[in-house]
Amino acid sequence: MKALVAIAGRELRRRWMILPAALVVGFFPIVAPRLGWKAAGDPMVGLFGCLSLGIVAALATGHSVIGGELSAGRLGFFFSRPVPWWSIWAGKLSASVLLTALVGVLAAVPWMTARVGNQPLSAAALMDLPGSLFAAGLILLAVGLAHAASIAHGSRSGLVAADLALLVAWLWGLWAAGPLIVFGAMWILFLDHSPHNYLQWPIALALLAASAVQVYTGRTDARRSHLALSATLWSLLFAGLGLVSAVGWRQLQATPKDLGDVLWAASAPRADWMYVVGHVRGRIGSWYAPVFLYQAGSGRFVRLGIAGQATPPAFSGDGQQAALLKVEDWRSEGWSGARLYLADLASDPPSLRAVPLGIPPLPKTEPTLAFCPGGDCLLLAQDEALTLYDLPSGKSRWTAPSLRGRWIEPVVFLDRELLRAYRRTDLTTATIEIVTVRLRDGSQRPTGRLEVQESAWLRSSPSGDRLLAMQRRTPRGLPDARPLSKATLHDGMTGALLGSLAEAAMDVDADPLADGRIALVEIQERGARLRVLGRNGNEERSIDLGPFREASLGGELEPGRLFLGLGPCPMFLAGPRGCEAALVDVESGQITRQPGVSPAHPLWHSRVGLWGPRPAPGSLGATLFRSFDGQLLRLDPKSGTRQVLLGDAHPQ
Amino acid sequence: MSGDVPHEVLAVRDLTVRYGRQVALDAVSLAVPRGAVYALLGRNGAGKSSLIRCLLGQQHPARGRLSLFGLDPWKHRPARMARVGVVPETPDAPPELSAEQLSVLCGRLNRQWDRAGVAERLRRFDVPARTPFQRLSKGQKGAVMLALALGHGPELLILDDPTLGLDVVARNAVFGEVIGELADRGTTVFVTTHDLAGIEGLADRVAILAGGRVVLEEEMEALKARWARPLEEIFTAVVGEKGAA
Numbered sequence: 053m054k055a056l057v058a059i060a061g062r063e064l065r066r067r068w069m070i071l072p073a074a075l076v077v078g079f080f081p082i083v084a085p086r087l088g089w090k091a092a093g094d095p096m097v098g099l100f101g102c103l104s105l106g107i108v109a110a111l112a113t114g115h116s117v118i119g120g121e122l123s124a125g126r127l128g129f130f131f132s133r134p135v136p137w138w139s140i141w142a143g144k145l146s147a148s149v150l151l152t153a154l155v156g157v158l159a160a161v162p163w164m165t166a167r168v169g170n171q172p173l174s175a176a177a178l179m180d181l182p183g184s185l186f187a188a189g190l191i192l193l194a195v196g197l198a199h200a201a202s203i204a205h206g207s208r209s210g211l212v213a214a215d216l217a218l219l220v221a222w223l224w225g226l227w228a229a230g231p232l233i234v235f236g237a238m239w240i241l242f243l244d245h246s247p248h249n250y251l252q253w254p255i256a257l258a259l260l261a262a263s264a265v266q267v268y269t270g271r272t273d274a275r276r277s278h279l280a281l282s283a284t285l286w287s288l289l290f291a292g293l294g295l296v297s298a299v300g301w302r303q304l305q306a307t308p309k310d311l312g313d314v315l316w317a318a319s320a321p322r323a324d325w326m327y328v329v330g331h332v333r334g335r336i337g338s339w340y341a342p343v344f345l346y347q348a349g350s351g352r353f354v355r356l357g358i359a360g361q362a363t364p365p366a367f368s369g370d371g372q373q374a375a376l377l378k379v380e381d382w383r384s385e386g387w388s389g390a391r392l393y394l395a396d397l398a399s400d401p402p403s404l405r406a407v408p409l410g411i412p413p414l415p416k417t418e419p420t421l422a423f424c425p426g427g428d429c430l431l432l433a434q435d436e437a438l439t440l441y442d443l444p445s446g447k448s449r450w451t452a453p454s455l456r457g458r459w460i461e462p463v464v465f466l467d468r469e470l471l472r473a474y475r476r477t478d479l480t481t482a483t484i485e486i487v488t489v490r491l492r493d494g495s496q497r498p499t500g501r502l503e504v505q506e507s508a509w510l511r512s513s514p515s516g517d518r519l520l521a522m523q524r525r526t527p528r529g530l531p532d533a534r535p536l537s538k539a540t541l542h543d544g545m546t547g548a549l550l551g552s553l554a555e556a557a558m559d560v561d562a563d564p565l566a567d568g569r570i571a572l573v574e575i576q577e578r579g580a581r582l583r584v585l586g587r588n589g590n591e592e593r594s595i596d597l598g599p600f601r602e603a604s605l606g607g608e609l610e611p612g613r614l615f616l617g618l619g620p621c622p623m624f625l626a627g628p629r630g631c632e633a634a635l636v637d638v639e640s641g642q643i644t645r646q647p648g649v650s651p652a653h654p655l656w657h658s659r660v661g662l663w664g665p666r667p668a669p670g671s672l673g674a675t676l677f678r679s680f681d682g683q684l685l686r687l688d689p690k691s692g693t694r695q696v697l698l699g700d701a702h703p704q
Numbered sequence: 705m706s707g708d709v710p711h712e713v714l715a716v717r718d719l720t721v722r723y724g725r726q727v728a729l730d731a732v733s734l735a736v737p738r739g740a741v742y743a744l745l746g747r748n749g750a751g752k753s754s755l756i757r758c759l760l761g762q763q764h765p766a767r768g769r770l771s772l773f774g775l776d777p778w779k780h781r782p783a784r785m786a787r788v789g790v791v792p793e794t795p796d797a798p799p800e801l802s803a804e805q806l807s808v809l810c811g812r813l814n815r816q817w818d819r820a821g822v823a824e825r826l827r828r829f830d831v832p833a834r835t836p837f838q839r840l841s842k843g844q845k846g847a848v849m850l851a852l853a854l855g856h857g858p859e860l861l862i863l864d865d866p867t868l869g870l871d872v873v874a875r876n877a878v879f880g881e882v883i884g885e886l887a888d889r890g891t892t893v894f895v896t897t898h899d900l901a902g903i904e905g906l907a908d909r910v911a912i913l914a915g916g917r918v919v920l921e922e923e924m925e926a927l928k929a930r931w932a933r934p935l936e937e938i939f940t941a942v943v944g945e946k947g948a949a
Contacts, residue, residue: 128762
């Protein structure tokens, strides 16, 4: 240790002149404005000076402490003394690192102390743990790079060409394995400190290790030193690249059974294929949220990438096909870079293939997909346009722009020939135009209109003959007034008002039932009620749900048995406080609490989102639920028993 | 190394050193007994300095074994260097430090250090104590390196052509005052040199390197008695017969 300190001390004394130079740089933002250069009186000028001088110091000292002495034949002086190799290595490198740090600090003290600028930077803000980690890594990297370069240059050997070739190969490997590396190293995003503080550390540590091996093995032999440094450095860098890529590859091999925490799932209307998104179990994988098409009975699956890359899929009516859009090139503008993928779920194994679209989606709004009833075409719905594509070719059959308005949800396939769509014709008015569109050629025929309040969403019966409109209005002139909600029933084709289902409610949600009746949840001052209405809106039954200020319909598990969310139950669920779930038998009025679960799809408030055909009551999709601790469950509507399909139980 | 003779301070067995395809030393073997003055002679490029670097644990041979006080100098370099003083062919001290500062630095690098003895030796060689090393003359630099090599009282002194570039007076000082004095005290000296006349009267044993091999190794007195010629003529004849490296 004494030798290490002596060697380090000599290096510091040799270069001490740079320290007063750093102080001079530190005074520059204070002095320069007084000499007429006003713009120089900015903290960023001072910071730039610190960084620049620090980098220069790191490169200069890193280049000369070992490499320079080796080239000049002076390293033998220390190796001829009873000094361990690591004292020589650590003494010289530590002096370089310390000098660089001192230079940075000295170049900062004057202008920081003088609080230059209107928004002065404080040492405390810069030298907190993340800042210190970043600065330390940067210093080590600069010193290491300068040292490696000096060793390579000083050896005067052909190994330099090999180094350059390996550098190109490594950079190419970095680029080629980019996605794998991102997946393999993504866990750093979830560390306590910002990830950019760590990015330079692996390379800095590899350089450090290589320099140690170089000093131990090469000693005073310049060529052997270069060989040792290069062999160690490239071994570590390629091994590191391979390891991170391997971890990333392993992440991407995750199957549905590897999901520890299911975020949400949605099922095909009448089949047992489902779309599942979740986090992979395991410490390193816990951030990774892959997406699958999964068949619960057989365990067959198709990988669809990760959440956020694609739209939720649409399933064909027979459950044998699925379609989704994936954006693979985000350099293109928004969704216009999306590619259509079609999954053939009937084949063994199930397959996924890309289908080029005749007309790309529009860039700005997220598209929604829906299969035509025959499965031979696909509708792509966006606010600005509806487009129909032939399958399996992807050729566009027609496109229907929204003109001055926008298309709104829902879109209903009436039969194999026609669909019904709704268009808000003018964003300044409250008029919704009802349009029938011929699937063959896209010809449109307006069939009716309805007037709604400022905020409204629609829900259609499966056959399209009835339309529910939930509307919300904020009373004008009353600053603290709560918005009032109402629900109305309309003729599905003409939009004619058939009846007012709820008025002046605090909140309302309604959904058609499989038998044509209507389930309506209404919140008033006295609490929440579930009302079962006939086809024409006449009330058949009213069930008191309790003193809740929020309630949502969560689907019909089987005919006449509804799932409700009582209390604040937001879309993305993680066991929210105050959210209760319940099964309600509309005939008997019996309410059975179902603690700790929510519908598996994120549309707890099924008033939002167009998902194509909703799960048929009694199908797997209608009974898919998610526990608050991340398990995907099948809930038996009669007995209430829960069958775990995917995911692990976590401690509460 | 197994089989080492206890009184051998330094032993080399089948040492081979290569630089790429070029063989600098080819299966060289020699041994230096304690207290001897051992001269290794050879033409330029014979491999003398390579052998010394291997002895000092600064270079790894391609093949062969070395022993310094019974241990491998590559693996046990720090411990061995505590007993060895080295004067390299090219003075390699930190250039910005003066002789006095170098003595202080070496005092921190060695467990024991005779600072006064170093100062006295520098004074005898007329070396200014506070002039930076890089501004000293060649002879003065050599004197500083020698003084530093002796500062910790080594049992073995290795000198790699210590009189290279020195004038007659300085050469005599190195050979007469230093090597002779050390030999009288029992310090083992291993010296490579081109100054055959100078070493002839001091060396107990001599080896000649030619073409990377030891072509002659013998007691000095026996060698001179056999050849009945000065060492210089013997060297020329031996190296001429075997071929220069």
